[in-house]
Amino acid sequence: MKIKKKIEAVPPRAVYGKKKSIFSPKEIIFRGEGRAVVFKISSFMQMSTLVLLVAIGCWNLYSYYIYHQSDSIISTKEQQLGATRNAYVDLMTEFTALNKSISSIVAELKEVKNPDEKLIKRYRNQAEIIENKVNKITSENKWLSPETVSRRTDFYEAMLERDIAVSERDALKKQLAELESSVEEMRRLEDDVFEKIKTLSAKEVDKMKKALSAVNRPLREKGLYFNALANKKGSSGGPYIPENGLLNRNKELSEKISAIYRNMEDHDYYRQVVANTPIGKPVWSYWVTSPFGSRLDPFKKSRATHKGIDLASMKGNKIKVKARGKVTRSEYASGYGNLIVVDHGNGFVTKYGHLDKRYVKKGDEVSYDDVLGEVGSTGRSTGPHLHYEILYRGVPVNPLPFLQTRL
Numbered sequence: 278m279k280i281k282k283k284i285e286a287v288p289p290r291a292v293y294g295k296k297k298s299i300f301s302p303k304e305i306i307f308r309g310e311g312r313a314v315v316f317k318i319s320s321f322m323q324m325s326t327l328v329l330l331v332a333i334g335c336w337n338l339y340s341y342y343i344y345h346q347s348d349s350i351i352s353t354k355e356q357q358l359g360a361t362r363n364a365y366v367d368l369m370t371e372f373t374a375l376n377k378s379i380s381s382i383v384a385e386l387k388e389v390k391n392p393d394e395k396l397i398k399r400y401r402n403q404a405e406i407i408e409n410k411v412n413k414i415t416s417e418n419k420w421l422s423p424e425t426v427s428r429r430t431d432f433y434e435a436m437l438e439r440d441i442a443v444s445e446r447d448a449l450k451k452q453l454a455e456l457e458s459s460v461e462e463m464r465r466l467e468d469d470v471f472e473k474i475k476t477l478s479a480k481e482v483d484k485m486k487k488a489l490s491a492v493n494r495p496l497r498e499k500g501l502y503f504n505a506l507a508n509k510k511g512s513s514g515g516p517y518i519p520e521n522g523l524l525n526r527n528k529e530l531s532e533k534i535s536a537i538y539r540n541m542e543d544h545d546y547y548r549q550v551v552a553n554t555p556i557g558k559p560v561w562s563y564w565v566t567s568p569f570g571s572r573l574d575p576f577k578k579s580r581a582t583h584k585g586i587d588l589a590s591m592k593g594n595k596i597k598v599k600a601r602g603k604v605t606r607s608e609y610a611s612g613y614g615n616l617i618v619v620d621h622g623n624g625f626v627t628k629y630g631h632l633d634k635r636y637v638k639k640g641d642e643v644s645y646d647d648v649l650g651e652v653g654s655t656g657r658s659t660g661p662h663l664h665y666e667i668l669y670r671g672v673p674v675n676p677l678p679f680l681q682t683r684l
Contacts, residue, residue, distance in 0.1 A: 300324055471533045478540040484684060485547040488556055491682045495675035503624065503669065505550045552645060553623045556682050557599035560652060560663055563588035569675040584673040585628065585666035592661040594652040596629055599679075604641040604649075613664065614656020617649050626671075630664035631655050 300320040307314045489505045496503055567587035574581040598619055605626075606618035613630035617637060620626050633653020637643060654661045667676045 478544045488682045553621045555600040555627045560590045563590045587662045589662040590652045595648045601644045607638045612657040624670045626668040628666035631658045
């Protein structure tokens with residue numbers, strides 16, 4: 278039996294004379310411990326690796342260049358910054374020194390009302406010096422050109438004006454707030470003042486009304502009545518209150534002011550009435566020795582009618598008129614002795630008898646509390662006293678309520 282041997286194909290012999298591409302596939306063989314490991318490197322991998330290495334190299338070269346260029350630029354900028362700082366220090370030093378000089382000149386100009394030409398020339402020289410210093414610094418530094426300085430100056434002037442405007446606006450807001458607070462406080466005070474005026478005028482009017490009401494008591498006993506409003510009915514006038522837009526818009530304030538004017542008008546009217554009504558004591562110190570009406574006559578010792586009251590007082594005490602009016606009599610009149618009669622013009626007439634001295638004459642105008650004369654004992658009298666009569670529309674009325682009434 279014949280054994281056939283398998284004949285394997287023998288690979289062709291390598292030909293080493295043929296040229297291959299630089300990026301042709303390659304193999305890397307690692308041998309060790311009877312083993313061999315083969316790594317195949319394709320053409321694409323070789324080309325990719327080469328490109329990556331070239332890119333890394335280029336990046337390193339670029340980084341190196343940039344690093345050295347940046348260092349040079351930074352060094353240049355630092356030199357310029359140092360020069361800028363020095364120039365700024367020099368500028369500020371010069372400016373401060375010159376500013377002090379200018380300030381002193383300005384102070385001198387303020388003190389001198391009419392500065393002479395020498396002082397003005399000195400000020401101009403100082404201004405030219407500081408301008409030349411600024412021009413010199415700007416010309417020595419390219420970064421500080423006149424155009425740059427002008428632009429930045431305009432910018433900072435605008436910023437300064439804006440800051441000034443903002444500051445003025447804030448100040449105005451503050452002033453406005455203070456004014457509003459002051460106005461509010463004034464309104465409160467105004468309300469208080471209005472209320473007090475209204476209250477005081479109302480009190481005064483009530484007091485005068487009560488006095489006139491007290492005066493009417495003895496008049497009613499005689500069937501008479503003094504109408505204090507007689508002259509007010511159908512009359513017109515009063516204080517002039519011009520049209521005011523603020524009052525028209527503020528109804529509450531308008532009503533308050535109108536109420537006050539009405540009260541003041543009433544007050545003035547009643548003051549006029551009271552001024553012509555004999556209310557008060559014609560002598561300060563007295564005592565009643567003979568009442569009004571029926572009495573025992575001091576001479577005949579029989580009942581008689583007494584048209585007034587006798588107010589005993591020290592001889593020489595002053596007699597005062599208690600309402601304005603006009604003297605219609607000033608003479609010696611038998612039983613009255615020295616007599617003064619005053620017509621007060623509203624129906625009231627007062628008589629003063631037994632005076633020691635008379636200070637007024639017929640036709641004289643008298644005002645409240647004017648002195649008419651002195652207490653005496655002239656005429657039909659038993660001692661120093663004032664015979665005091667009050668007549669309303671020619672009818673004698675009891676003077677005692679008039680004396681006892683107070684305003």
